[in-house]
Amino acid sequence: xxxxxxxxxxxxxxxxxxxxxxxxxxxxxxxxxxxxxxxxxxxxxxxxxxxxxxxxxxxxxxxxxxxxxxxxxxxxxxxxxxxxxxxxxxxxxxxxxxxxxxxxxxxxxxxxxxxxxxxxxxxxxxxxxxxxxxxxxxxxxxxxxxxxxxxxxxxxxxxxxxxxxxxxxxxxxxxxxxxxxxxxxxxxxxxxxxxxxxxxxxxxxxxxxxxxxxxxxxxxxxxxxxxxxxxxxxxxxxxxxxxxxxxxxxxxxxxxxxxxxxxxxxxxxxxxxxxxxxxxxxxxxxxxxxxxxxxxxxxxxxxxxxxxxxxxxxxxxxxxxxxxxxxxxxxxxxxxxxxxxxxxxxxxxxxxxxxxxxxxxxxxxxxxxxxxxxxxxxxxxxxxxxxxxxxxxxxxxx
Numbered sequence: 001x002x003x004x005x006x007x008x009x010x011x012x013x014x015x016x017x018x019x020x021x022x023x024x025x026x027x028x029x030x031x032x033x034x035x036x037x038x039x040x041x042x043x044x045x046x047x048x049x050x051x052x053x054x055x056x057x058x059x060x061x062x063x064x065x066x067x068x069x070x071x072x073x074x075x076x077x078x079x080x081x082x083x084x085x086x087x088x089x090x091x092x093x094x095x096x097x098x099x100x101x102x103x104x105x106x107x108x109x110x111x112x113x114x115x116x117x118x119x120x121x122x123x124x125x126x127x128x129x130x131x132x133x134x135x136x137x138x139x140x141x142x143x144x145x146x147x148x149x150x151x152x153x154x155x156x157x158x159x160x161x162x163x164x165x166x167x168x169x170x171x172x173x174x175x176x177x178x179x180x181x182x183x184x185x186x187x188x189x190x191x192x193x194x195x196x197x198x199x200x201x202x203x204x205x206x207x208x209x210x211x212x213x214x215x216x217x218x219x220x221x222x223x224x225x226x227x228x229x230x231x232x233x234x235x236x237x238x239x240x241x242x243x244x245x246x247x248x249x250x251x252x253x254x255x256x257x258x259x260x261x262x263x264x265x266x267x268x269x270x271x272x273x274x275x276x277x278x279x280x281x282x283x284x285x286x287x288x289x290x291x292x293x294x295x296x297x298x299x300x301x302x303x304x305x306x307x308x309x310x311x312x313x314x315x316x317x318x319x320x321x322x323x324x325x326x327x328x329x330x331x332x333x334x335x336x337x338x339x340x341x342x343x344x345x346x347x348x349x350x351x352x353x354x355x356x357x358x359x360x361x362x363x364x365x366x367x368x369x370x371x372x373x374x375x376x377x378x379x380x381x382x383x384x385x386x387x388x389x390x391x392x393x394x395x396x397x398x
Contacts, residue, residue: 028227225292
C-alpha cells in the first residue's frame, strides 16, 4: 500500500475520532447551568471569533508547511480545549477553552479535505473524491450519533464528563494523524505572489462564487438548531415535567438526528444525478430554512421531531460542495480558499449571534418566546437569500 493509499484508508477513522464530540448534545445545558443565557450565547461567539482569527492563517500554513503538521496542531488544540472545559469554573476559562476549540476547528478546516483529495490525486484517483467524501461523511455522523447518546448519559451523572470523554477521543485521533504521510504535491510549489494570483482567479470563477455564498449561508443555518435546539428540548420536556432528563433526551435526539443523516446520505448520489449540483444544493438550503421556520412557530414536542432532520441538508450538500471546489483549485491555495470560505460563514454567523444575544435575558435560562423570535428573523432572511441564489443559478445556468 502506498503512503497516499494509507492516507485514504485512515482518513475515515480520523474523521470518526475527531467527531466523537460527547459534549455536543449538552454543551448549552452545561454553560447555561454555569453562566447566564446571554453569556452562554456569547461563549459560542468567542468560539466563532477565535476560529475566524485562525481560519486564514491556518489555511496558508497548511498550504505552505503541510497537511499533516497542521492536523497535528489541530488535534492537540482540541484536546486542550476539552480538558479546560472539563476543569473550568470561571467565564474566562470557558472562553479560553472556546478559543482553543476555534483553533482546533480552523486548523482542520480545509486541511483534512485537501489531504484526502491530494492523496487520491497522488495515486491518480481524484475522480473518486465524491465517493470518499461521502464515506468520510458517514463515519463522521456515526461518530456524532454514538457520542451524542453516550454523552447525554454521561451528563446525567455529571455535565463535565462529556468533555473528559471528548479529550480521550481526540487522543485517539492524534495517533491516527501521526500515521498520515504528507501528500505528494501534484503541482510544483509557487511563490506567495503567484498563489495570491491564483486565489484572485478563483474568486472570478462564477461557479466558485455561487458555492462560496451558499456555503457561508448554510454554515449559519446548519448551526442555528445546534445553538438553540437544546433550549427547545428543555422547554418541551419542562412542559411534560421531564426537564431533569433533558441531557439524556438531548443526546438521544442528536444520535437519532445523525443516524437519519447517515441514512439519507445513501440517497444523495441519486438526487445529485437527477437534480444536478445546483438543484440538490438549493434543496438542502431550503430544508434548513424550513427547519428553522418550524422551530420559530412551535415550542411543543414537535420541535424535537423537527430537529431530527437538522443534518440531512449537510449530507445533501457538503460532500458535493467540497468535491466540486477541489477540482477548481491548485494545490497551493486549496486550504487557503476553503479557510476563507469558512471564515466568511463564521463571521456572518458570529455577527448575527452577537446581535441575537442583545435580545436574550441577562440571567437564567432563555425564555422560549425569545428563542422563537430570533429564529423567526433568521427564517425571513433565509427566504430572501434563497430567492437570490435561485435567480443567480438560473440566470448563470449553474
